[in-house]
Amino acid sequence: MGQVPSATRALRVLRFLAAQPEPVPLERVTAAVGIPRSSAYHLLTAMVEEGFVVHLAEEQRYGVGVAAFEVGSGYARQAPLQRIARRPLAALVDEVGQSAHLAVLHGRDVLYVLEERAPGRPPLVTDVGVRLPAHLTASGRAILAHLPAAQVRALYPDRSAFVDRHGVGPQSLTALRVVLTDTRRWGHAREDGEVTPGLASVAAAVLDHNAHPVAGVAVTFPAGDADVADVAVAATRTAAGLSRRLGGR
Helix, strand or coil: CCCCCHHHHHHHHHHHHHCCCCCECHHHHHHHHCCCHHHHHHHHHHHHHCCCEEEECCCCEEEECHHHHHHHHHHHHHCHHHHHHHHHHHHHHHHHCCEEEEEEEECCEEEEEEEECCCCCCCCCCCCCCEEECCCCHHHHHHHCCCCHHHHHHHCCCHHHCCCCCCCCCCCHHHHHHHHHHHHHHCCEEEECCCCCCEEEEEEEEECCCCCEEEEEEEEEECCCCCHHHHHHHHHHHHHHHHHHCCCC
16 A cells, blocks of 8 residues: 555545544554555545535544535535436447346445336336345445445445344355356346346446446346346446446546
């Protein structure tokens, strides 16, 4: 990390803090980002002064500040990812004849920011603005599979972090790691009936120039109503195209 620019370190700290369900102590930041304690302290102090981080002195913990919220609000107003993804997502729906959506990671949930519904397909629970547990969704698994192991561990510190919808899906970090290993091996994520019984999904991650997953492109269809391999190829191709638009590989 010695040669990593300070701006990159600050962004990694901010990304880590934004993914946490609550403020965390300094040691969690140093372990997750991989920088010395003294460097992390000085970096966090500067970020506190700029309003991007808040320091809870009584608890000796750090969390996301108001300035970071303002940046997020600017993103919501401009919606650049949605604007870039709308046409490719519509083309994906035309190609596979199934509904597709775009989701981003928000804590331990995925937040659906764009949906294209295919004519005659069943209604989904993935309307824009809906949140679902990331570990149960294909889009969430696609994103989680590209995160550092330490960040995944921070998101799921114990069994209480695993929400259960229908009695299926990983309920421990060990089980989730198996799912994410399969996701990386396949090159895409899958889920079958874990979000909605009778419906299955495949998804691929959209990566930025740092190979960080910024979103998941998913296709959802009645189980057995589509060739999973063909749909996965189309979803992966769409995600790769969006990654290139964002400067990713």
